[in-house]
Each structure stands twice: as structure tokens, then as C-alpha cells.
Amino acid sequence: MKIYLQLICTFFKLGLFSFGGGYAMIPLIEKEIESHGWMTATEFSNIIAIAEMTPGPIAVNSATFVGYKTAGILGGIIATIGVALPSLLLILLVSQIFFKYQDHPVNKMIFYGIRPVIVGLITTATVFVGKTAFFHWEVSLAGIKDLFGFLNFSSIAICIISFIGMLRFKIHPILMIGISAVLGVVSMYLF
Amino acid sequence: MEGGRAFYAQIIMTEEVSFKKLKEIFFIFLKLGAFTFGGGYAMIPLIEEEVVHKRKWIKEEEVIDVFAVAESIPGAIAINSSTFIGYKIAGRKGAIAANIGVILPSVFIITLIASVFGRFQDNPIIQAALLGVRSCVVALIGVAAFSLSKKALRDKLTVLLWLITVLCILIMDLHPIFMIISGGLIGLLVMKIMPDKVEEIIKGRGDNE
Secondary structure, three states: OHHHHHHHHHHHHHHHHOOOHHHHHHHHHHHHHHHHOOOOHHHHHHHHHHHHHOOOOHHHHHHHHHHHHHHHHHHHHHHHHHHHHHHHHHHHHHHHHHHHOOOOHHHHHHHHHHHHHHHHHHHHHHHHHHHHHHEOHHHHHHOOOOHHHHEOHHHHHHHHHHHHHHHOOOOOHHHHHHHHHHHHHHHHHHO | OHHHHHHHHHHHHHOOOOHHHHHHHHHHHHHHHHHOOOOHHHHHHHHHHHHHHHOOOOOHHHHHHHHHHHHHOOOOHHHHHHHHHHHHHHHHHHHHHHHHHHHHHHHHHHHHHHHOOOOHHHOHHHHHHHHHHHHHHHHHHHHHHHHHHHHHOOOHHHHHHHHHHHHHHHHHOOOHHHHHHHHHHHHHHHHHHOHHHHHHHHHHHHHOO
């Protein structure tokens, strides 16, 4: 019983105090795990690797995983509720205010300034994810020898195909994810 | 002001929302949760497809505002944005339906992986497939940036703000929340020093629809 209470309190706190989305939450989760002695650093880094690979918000994935590893299926569910609950409560609170003043000129001007920032954040997210997808990390660890050995051309090709496929040919994003997975496997056998 | 009141009334009305609609919201966000790789932003093209174009529940430009709010409060962006859209569509119950819907696939998939597959991530075929997916995620986020830029970057000032944001984050590694607050303040500053532009900006939003 005590472990469930610890899990829900810990992950509620994480959900409530982490700005900047799931990735920003990872170091905080690590700190909590350390202080509770729930698992080793290697176990944790394995969990993050899997949480990144599987679909769904990374905050939820890692919460479910840590909860499961510490206290079984119920632990996973409880940790997840803990991490998602602050979002629900805060959104319920914020939306009431947001919709009340939505059409107010002051609010419209604030969002006039915020919108380009959000597009900027998404643009930089493209760069950050691109960095992890387009470079061979084994090579990058050894240092940059030559650009051609460094770049992962099949990844770049899949990215361009996906971009054109969705924007120009209106391929459904889910279908495009499936096609990309197949292309990834095909390119492994080709190159 | 009139429009604001009408919209608020609409929100109150949608509190009495049908079970059928809640079920639809739940299943759409279930789908979003199951196919969102790589965080909240990669979800945007899927939201545009399912919620904006197919069902016309929210407008394209509202998607940016949803993510502005999702970024400004703590928590995972994917959960915040889903919950907020749920609220926009069907009030409080809609928010709960979307919130549960988007997290449920994760709980299921992770529990399955943690209990059944020990080290599936070491399989080379799965690694190759995931690299393909990750490359697609770059495109998904790129598509999101591209389609949202058409709505958000409408004049020289907004293009400049976009550029400054990108440079500040890439070069100086500034925290997103700092950029968001600055953006909002600049919006207010424009209102203060160029009051005659305000009407044009607010109206321009309507013309673009």
C-alpha cells in the first residue's frame, strides 16, 4: 500500500512541476527514482530507451514502466494516473479562463505574439529529432571523420519521402508511419 | 465582446454532450495515443487530419493556440493538448474522455512490453523499423511546422519572431517557457505602441479563414 501511495505522489509531483513536456521530465524522474532507490541507473536508461521507441507520450510511457517495475501492473496504472492527473486538472482550470477571454483584444494580441514562438519551437523540434535520426551515433561517438560516413542517407531519404507523401499526396500520417517502418527494414537489407 | 459571450454560452451548452460524441472523442484520442511516436508535436498532422479536416471540430489556426496553452502549463505536451482539445469539443467530459483515451494505449503497450518482451529493443529488424519511424517523425514535425506557419507567420513581425525563437533555442538553448512569455509580451507591446495595427491584426485572422 505504501509503495502505491509513494508512486502516485511522486508522479503527481512530476506531472505538476515539469515544464516543457515529457523530455524535460526525464531528469526529474531519474532524481526521484534515485532518492527512492527504486531501480539502478542502467535499468532506468533501458526504460527511457523503450519509452522513446514505443508510441504515446514519453512521460506516460516512462511512468507506466517505472510503476510496473516497482509495483506490478497496478503500480504502472497508478503511476500513470499520477502523471496525467495534473494535466487534466490544470487544463480544466485554464480552459475556463481561456474561453472566457478568448475574443478579448488583449488575449488576441498575446496569442498573436505567442503563435510564431510556437511555430519556432516546432521548427527546432524538427532539428532536434532530425539530429537523432540522420546521424550514425556509433560514428558520431568516434568523432567526425567524413561527412558521408557520418550521415545516414536512408533516414534522410525516408524523411523526404514522408514529407512529400504527406504534404503533396495527402497520405494519412498513420499509413506514412507504417510505410516508413517498412522502408527502414528494407533499407537495412539493401545497404 | 458579443462573440465572446456567444462562445461561452456554447461551451456551457456542450456540457450536455451526448454519450456518442464522448465515445467518438475517446476513440480518436485512443488512435492518436497509439500512433504518436516522438512526442506531442509529431501528433499535430494526425490531429489536423482527424480532428480538423475530417470532423471539423476545431479550426486549423486553433491548433496553434492549443499547443500554446499545452506548452505554457506543466505536464506532457501530448496529454495537455489532447485534454485541451477534448475540452474545446465537449467541455469537461470531453476533456476527461480525451485524457483517458490518449494515455490508455501507452499503459497497455508498456505493460505488455515490460511483462512479455524482455529486450525487444535489441532486435535488429525492430531497430531498423524504428529508425524508419523516427525518420518519419522528423517529417511529421516538419509538416506540422510548415502547415502551422501558414496561419501564424502572416507579417514581417511574426516572421521575425519565429526566426528569433529558432535562433535563441538552437544557439542559446533558452527554455521554451521563456520564449512563450516573451512572445506574449511582444504581442502586448505591439498593442501599446501601434494601436492602429491591432484591428488589422485581429481582423486579418478572420480574413484568412
